[in-house]
Amino acid sequence: MADFDSSNTWDPTMKQCMSVKVNDHVVLKGHPCKIMERSTSKTGKDMVHLVGADVLTQSKYEDTLPSKQIMKALPGQEFQLVDILTGGCMSVVDNQGNVRDDLKLPDGDLGKDIKMSFDEGEFPFVTVVDALGEDVVVSVRQEAE
Template identity: 45%
Template sequence: MRARGSFFKELANFLDWEKVLDNDKFSAGRRHIVALLTCFWCGLGPPARVQGVVAAWKDQATTKMSEELQADFEGGDSGASNVYPAQCSSLRKNGHVVIKGRACKIVEMSTSKTGKHGHAKVHLIGIDLFTGKKYEDICPSTHNMDVPVVKRADYQLIDISDDGYLSLMKDTGELRDDIRLPDGDLGSDIKNKFENNEDLLLTVLAAMEEEMVVATKPNMK
């Protein structure tokens, strides 16, 4: 009966490792196990050819994982693409963070001393970008929190409908009519200036699928 070590030596010599590596029927884990078991059963350590193939497999696996993670980030649903993770300790006052599911501006933050479990904690106070409501949260400094992607854009005011919706024009000439006149003093100011035939640019703040006019200025064009 052929010795087990001899059998695996012959297998190591004659098996086409490149085909094993490229064979879609072999999962990543199986390819790794097949390569390692075969070469170690030989008793002499991994042959150079096997080592090269295993190294190539690791490179491929690392590259594929990076590509898949990037694809997940770019191709996820709209909610996921509106935030990104950041370590809590990297956040700063006047920056942005998601607290209780809301996009907030950080107005206060403090860090406690490292406790007996080895984690300092960050106390965050934020103001909702759209409602002005105050939110608070406490997070270990080494943990991640979601940060909203916040954008600002200027639009020329074209009209104000009877039901309070604004007709806005982008630089490209494209019109949109889905943003309401803001409440309070800002809304009253916009309406009064528009009725006095002033040419206005409105600044629209956007974050986490919400939008709101936050400022106005004369259109100097």
């Protein structure tokens, strides 16, 4: 990938390695990952070390890249849970009222947290990222009171 060139039109789905933070979602070594660790070199070589977990498989990936190198950021969108459907899908709505019934309830603790909130009568918000063509629920939060 090329370095950032301010003369080109900037693509919001791209970001420089130096601006990637822990909990960001980016493509790392060709995999859609949530960044778990980030550090910079102390030797003056202007390098960023990133460790991420694949949002599909939970496999760990790490890489050391020049701080000005461009990475693909994974766009995310927040939806409010409306219902959990038979077959393991969720019905969700975005802030414009558009409904989706095709999001899979995630496996593991995240899925359990979403289901438990819903079973308790709550309608939490879920964040979905485009993981290289597959929409994946990556987090849940309750509405602020």
